[in-house]
Structure formats: structure tokens, C-alpha cells
Amino acid sequence: xxxxxxxxxxxxxxxxxxxxxxxxxxxxxxxxxxxxxxxxxxxxxxxxxxxxxxxxxxxxxxxxxxxxxxxxxxxxxxxxxxxxxxxxxxxxxxxxxxxxxxxxxxxxxxxxxxxxxxxxxxxxxxxxxxxxxxxxxxxxxxxxxxxxxxxxxxxxxxxxxxxxxxxxxxxxxxxxxxxxxxxxxxxxxxxxxxxxxxxxxxxxxxxxxxxxxxxxxxxxxxxxxxxxxxxxxxxxxxxxxxxxxxxxxxxxxxxxxxxx
DNA sequence: ATGACGTGGAATCCACGA
Numbered sequence: 001x002x003x004x005x006x007x008x009x010x011x012x013x014x015x016x017x018x019x020x021x022x023x024x025x026x027x028x029x030x031x032x033x034x035x036x037x038x039x040x041x042x043x044x045x046x047x048x049x050x051x052x053x054x055x056x057x058x059x060x061x062x063x064x065x066x067x068x069x070x071x072x073x074x075x076x077x078x079x080x081x082x083x084x085x086x087x088x089x090x091x092x093x094x095x096x097x098x099x100x101x102x103x104x105x106x107x108x109x110x111x112x113x114x115x116x117x118x119x120x121x122x123x124x125x126x127x128x129x130x131x132x133x134x135x136x137x138x139x140x141x142x143x144x145x146x147x148x149x150x151x152x153x154x155x156x157x158x159x160x161x162x163x164x165x166x167x168x169x170x171x172x173x174x175x176x177x178x179x180x181x182x183x184x185x186x187x188x189x190x191x192x193x194x195x196x197x198x199x200x201x202x203x204x205x206x207x208x209x210x211x212x213x214x215x216x217x218x219x220x221x222x223x224x225x226x227x228x229x230x231x232x233x234x235x236x237x238x239x240x241x242x243x244x245x246x247x248x249x250x251x252x253x254x255x256x257x258x259x260x
Numbered sequence: 261a262t263g264a265c266g267t268g269g270a271a272t273c274c275a276c277g278a
Contacts, residue, residue: 206277
């Protein structure tokens with residue numbers, strides 16, 4: 001089963017780019033971030049016409065996550081547990097049943113957190129504490145599960161073309177990276193780094209200052225797998241070429257192949 | 261050294277992003 005994460009930066013602006021990519025890459029599941037749409041306005045038809053089930057968790061203007069899946073999505077839940085007052089749409093879960101295993105899918109859009117310090121950074125770190133709690137529960141369930149999405153975390157210096165430019169940024173601050181590492185250290189496998197080492201692998205290039213043309217990117221879109229999911233992993237790749245197309249998102253898809 | 265680009269929503273600019 002081919003499962004992708006893709007921050008599309010606006011579903012209305014990216015409709016053609018996304019459907020073109022679906023037709024070409026034929027993923028079974030896509031975890032989408034930054035749909036920037038309320039649920040009622042999400043254009044379901046182009047995806048349903050292609051055989052995808054659509055589950056959204058949107059809000060007006062910003063954020064918003066969705067799952068597209070060719071197989072039925074069961075037990076869908078919306079919102080990251082742990083704070084009933086949190087109104088930002090950044091988390092959605094569902095279970096997909098494969099040929100041999102079921103897998104819990106968690107799609108996430110982790111807060112950016114800039115500027116540092118400030119309330120937005122506090123929110124990021126608070127959100128990551130809640131993420132850690134949910135991650136612990138997923139491990140305790142001892143079933144294949146994954147958390148995929150835009151983590152807004154540059155895990156290591158090698159994950160940025162110019163790491164020195166990010167040292168004061170919420171995506172690369174020691175506190176951010178430590179919070180991410182705490183989750184990894186619970187027993188998760190970061191899918192891309194399980195197979196590929198070294199610098200030069202990015203999933204985001206800013207629209208500004210010719211970042212794409214200069215390959216000035218960062219790797220911030222990740223899949224974290226429970227041990228039961230990691231045992232089924234086949235490959236994890238970044239579909240870099242998508243960034244060079246017409247009217248692209250500033251992120252590209254990361255694609256996980258897993259033997260479900 | 262600075263700014264640069266894009267999206268959505270409201271409104272002819274602003275918030276937000278990374």
C-alpha cells in the first residue's frame with residue numbers, strides 16, 4: 001500500500017496539481033495538510049471520481065487536514081486529544097484495512113511556532129506534548145500505526161541546505177528538536193531516515209528568493225512508524241520533481257510503501 | 261543588508277506561513 005503525506009497549501013489553489021499527481025503516482029492513501037478550507041467547501045468530487053474516500057477536518061482560512069483513501073476509512077476521529085479548547089484543525093485519524101493488516105493512520109499539521117519566543121512557540125511545544133501522549137497510546141495498542149504529516153521540524157542539520165539560517169527558527173530550535181526526538185525515542189521509526197542517509201534530501205522549498213532553483217530546502221515532512229508498522233515498511237521516498245511543476249505547493253509529497 | 265512569494269479572506273490591505 002502506497003501512503004503519501006502532502007502539504008498542499010490550499011486545496012482550491014492546488015486542485016489540478018493534486019489530481020495530476022494522484023493520476024500519475026496512484027497512491028492508495030494521501031494525508032493532506034493545509035487544506036485551508038472548511039469541510040463543506042472541500043471539493044470532494046474530483047477525488048471521489050477517482051475512487052477515493054474523503055475525510056476532512058478543516059477550518060476557515062488556515063490549517064486543515066484531510067485523508068484521501070481508496071479503501072474505506074474506519075473509526076475516523078478529528079482533533080489531537082488533550083485540549084478541548086484547541087480550535088486549530090491539525091489532526092485527523094482513521095483506520096485502513098489492508099490485505100493482511102489494519103493500520104491506524106494519523107495525519108498531522110504541527111504548528112510552525114514562529115516567532116521564538118512567544119505564544120505561537122509555546123503553542124507548538126504544548127502541541128508536541130499532546131502529540132507525545134497520543135504517540136505513547138499508539139505504541140501501547142501494539143498494532144501497525146503511523147503518524148505522517150508536516151511536522152515543521154528540521155530533525156538534524158543535514159536536513160537543511162543552510163542549517164545556519166535556521167538556528168533561531170522554531171523549526172530548528174533545540175527545544176523543538178528535543179521534543180521531536182523524545183517522541184522518536186519512545187520507539188518510532190522515522191521512515192525516510194530508516195533507508196536514506198546523508199544531506200541533500202528536502203521536502204520544502206520556500207517560494208521566495210529562488211529557493212527551489214538554488215535547492216535551498218529543508219526536510220520537515222515525516223512519517224513516524226510504530227514497530228509493528230516499521231516491520232512492514234518497504235520504502236520511503238520524496239517526490240521532489242513535483243516542486244518544479246506549474247503552480248506547485250511549497251511542499252512535495254513523501255511516499256511510504258508498506259506491506260499492509 | 262534587505263527583500264523576495266503565495267494563499268485565503270476581506271476589501272483595495274492583512275494574517276499567516278517557514
